[in-house]
Amino acid sequence: MNPIAAVGRMFLSVSDTVGGITLTLARILRAASRLRFDRDETWLNLYKVGVKSYPIVIMTAIFTGAIMVIQSGQYVKQTGATGLLGWGAGYAVLAEVGPVLIGLMFSGRVGANNTAELGTMKVTEQIDALRALAIDPMQHLVVPRFLAMVVMLLLLTALGDLFALVGGALTSQFILDVDWRVFFNGVFNSQLLDEYLVGLTKGVTFGASISVVSCFYGLGVSGGAAGVGRAVNNCVVTSAIGIFVWDYIITYLAN
């Protein structure tokens, strides 16, 4: 194939995707801002999303905190600066690693599931059936999922951060022999509230981008079961890219 044509085609397909996602976001925000969405579905989705993801998020968080402490452990041991342990691990977890890893887990768990669900509804004409029954899929399916994912990823990030600190404290106590109170002192004395808030902001943007991307791919499915598979694949990849791009932007703005 002509390489210039290939580049052109790739560029077109990327603009297609970005345009489609932006359009989906605009439609979601318009419906949500006019309070046009199904309340029962929203509650149901909050429950489903939350319950589905909290165990895996807590697991991820505990290990993340533990790993951060082990990583910085050597230097802390060598220098004896145990006060820095809480600061180092807390900073990394709250501002950066926590939200990103939790976001990635969330996109694999909830985002992929959402794409598969909407995609299956699309190929089995259930979306058309909703429309035929005078129900707007946007209000009934998409906006409730968007709200549920944004709210839940925010809450899960807030919760996950705390568990990451617990994981860090346990590791410092039992593996590094640094008292857990010293660890928490290090965390609380180093004014990490800003980092925590930046991390939560990331949680919200990640939640929004994962939900928009997963709905976009889910509703865009065509071509049966294979199409659903492709869409889930695309959703996971694009969500991950979205997470890193937003992570970069927010980190840049916050510093």
Next chain:
Amino acid sequence: MRDDPMAHALPWLKPALGRLPEKPVVLRVSGLTKWFGDVCVLDRVDFEMREGEVVGLIGPGGAGKTVFVKICCGLMDPDGGQIEILGENLLELKEKQRQRLRERIGLVFQNYALFDFMTVGDNVAFPMKQRGGATLAEIEAKVQERLTEVDLPKVRHLMPNELSGGMKKRVGLARANINDPELIFFDDPTAGLDPVTSSKIFNLIRKTQAHRNSTCLVISHDIDRMRPACDRYILLYEARVHFAGTEAEAMAATDPIVREFFRKEAGLK
């Protein structure tokens, strides 16, 4: 069967009565054209249906019948033509207005399209719940009534994937009927059903139509069994309306395709 006693007395008059000109037009399609890639699926289709009519839409598989119905419901956009439905110009309506229009239209999907995350009862109740204005008890009662009409009084607690194809079809029928629509499209309502149930379904279509004076478009291959239900037929063939008229007219037609189609179908008896 019909609300008109004359039709009973003089069955041979029925087709003519079905086309009495003074009834208002419910659906008028003109020049409808639809392309998929470079395949023309509907080519300048003209069609008209008046209030209270039951029209059979027949044609070989892949003739564009399902596409035609979906376009009429505003689920798909055509590439050309005009659609006037229930007094509105469909193609000029925004999605919001189309939605309001669809509250008056029923559609039975060829592939059921039941919501697989709800029980059968919830599926049938869903449009009524969403529309609001009815108590739970009223909804329950109506769901039971509609399911009994289609001979499925005991399945409301099952999930759709626990039903056979024919049962799903009938649940789809009950769901499309729950809000008493004025205009109903039946996309192959008896595919996969046994002959006895098929006949029952066509009788039910005719009965509910007469009861509510609704207008129905029925897609089917089963000309023999749909005969008691339909006032007249249109035949889609190679993307065009190849024939439109009563059965008697079809039998008298000289066009080989029309003759063959009706004969062949009739010959399947």
